[in-house]
Amino acid sequence: MRPLRLLIVEDESLAAEAVGMAAMDLGHIVCGTARTEEEAVAIAGRERPDVALMDVRLAGGDGIEAARRLRANYGIRSIFLSGYANHAIMARITETYPLGVVNKPYSLAQLKLALDLAARRLHGPRG
Numbered sequence: 083m084r085p086l087r088l089l090i091v092e093d094e095s096l097a098a099e100a101v102g103m104a105a106m107d108l109g110h111i112v113c114g115t116a117r118t119e120e121e122a123v124a125i126a127g128r129e130r131p132d133v134a135l136m137d138v139r140l141a142g143g144d145g146i147e148a149a150r151r152l153r154a155n156y157g158i159r160s161i162f163l164s165g166y167a168n169h170a171i172m173a174r175i176t177e178t179y180p181l182g183v184v185n186k187p188y189s190l191a192q193l194k195l196a197l198d199l200a201a202r203r204l205h206g207p208r209g
Contacts, residue, residue, distance in 0.1 A: 083201050089131040090115045090146055091122045092163070093141040099137055101163065101193070108194050119143030119151070126152050133181060133200050138164040138171060146171070149178040159204075161196050163188065 088110050092098035095117075102112045113129040116122035118140055126134065134152055138145045149160040162175050165186040177185060181200040184192050 084171060084197065084205055085110045086197060086201055086204070087113045087124065087129070089113060089126055089129065089134040089152075089158070091117075091134050091140065091160075092137040093117045093139075094137075095135070104190055104193055105135065105197065107190075107195060109181045110197060116148075117141060118166060119145070119148040122148045123151050123155065126156050126158055130156065131158060132204055133197075134158055134160040136160040136162050138162055138166050138169045138175070146174045146178060149175075149180065159200070161200055 088105050090098050090102050090112055092101065098115050102115060105112055113131050114125035116125050134144045134149065136149050150156040152160065159181045160178060161182040161184060162180055163184050163186060167185055181203060182196040184196050
């Protein structure tokens with residue numbers, strides 16, 4: 083399967099590094115890391131990733147709004163990584179047409195499944 087080019091959107095440095103390393107261990111390419119909604123939009127415009135791995139809550143912004151903007155401006159879809167799974171947040175996430183939602187804390191197997199499914203949806207079964 084063809085590797086995905088990923089934008090990591092996470093305001094906690096250690097969490098961003100961990101998900102980036104895990105994604106690379108799974109054979110994907112991290113083309114950028116953003117800590118804020120505005121950084122995510124700027125990096126996405128420059129790098130054009132296949133998928134954003136998006137935290138729901140960002141310092142000085144909102145991951146759900148960032149995902150909406152990435153999809154509207156560049157056609158980039160998101161996989162949400164979240165420790166917040168209440169009904170209101172899930173309803174907002176659904177409005178962005180995500181490729182997936184992975185609840186924190188997650189295992190490498192859960193991340194792999196989400197990325198594999200995203201790759202199949204974007205590139206077909208042969209990648």
